[in-house]
Amino acid sequence: MDETGVMALLDELSILLEDAKPVGFGRNSSLRQVDIDAAFEIMDEIRDTFPSEFAQARQIVRERQGLLDDADAEASRMVEDARSQAMTIASEQEIVRISQQQADQIIADARENERQTRAGAEDYADEVFGHVEQSLETLLNNVQRCRDRLNATSMR
Numbered sequence: 001m002d003e004t005g006v007m008a009l010l011d012e013l014s015i016l017l018e019d020a021k022p023v024g025f026g027r028n029s030s031l032r033q034v035d036i037d038a039a040f041e042i043m044d045e046i047r048d049t050f051p052s053e054f055a056q057a058r059q060i061v062r063e064r065q066g067l068l069d070d071a072d073a074e075a076s077r078m079v080e081d082a083r084s085q086a087m088t089i090a091s092e093q094e095i096v097r098i099s100q101q102q103a104d105q106i107i108a109d110a111r112e113n114e115r116q117t118r119a120g121a122e123d124y125a126d127e128v129f130g131h132v133e134q135s136l137e138t139l140l141n142n143v144q145r146c147r148d149r150l151n152a153t154s155m156r
Contacts, residue, residue, distance in 0.1 A: 005049055006046060006049050006050070006053065009042055009045050009046045009049065010046070012042055013039065013042045013043070013046075016034065016035065016038055016039055016042065017032065017034060017039075020032035020033055020034040020035075021033050
């Protein structure tokens with residue numbers, strides 16, 4: 001029997017009480033003569049109905065709790081998945097950041113190495129040109145002396 005069955009039995013009990021004949025007059029007008037067997041029969045039916053309704057209610061509460069537990073477990077799984085994904089993304093971003101820093105450092109080191117190599121090459125070229133210049137000056141001086149000697153001997 002469902003909730004409407006219990007309500008119907010309670011309505012039936014109310015009608016039984018309302019239809020009961022008054023027993024006294026004046027102050028005792030609220031006293032009525034009730035068919036006690038009919039009242040007990042209705043009450044017994046209500047009592048018989050309640051255990052099944054309580055069982056149904058308990059079943060509904062258990063099902064609802066099961067749904068809530070399932071939803072809670074699913075929410076926990078979703079939160080854990082989101083955390084895991086966030087950690088993965090953060091880790092990947094950290095790897096990218098570190099890789100970018102390393103790439104920037106390698107480029108800076110290469111540029112510094114290029115600058116030092118270029119400066120070293122320019123210094124070496126300047127030194128070589130200095131030696132060539134000195135050798136050419138010496139050679140030019142020798143050529144000049146030879147010409148001078150040649151001219152000195154031809155004038156004689």
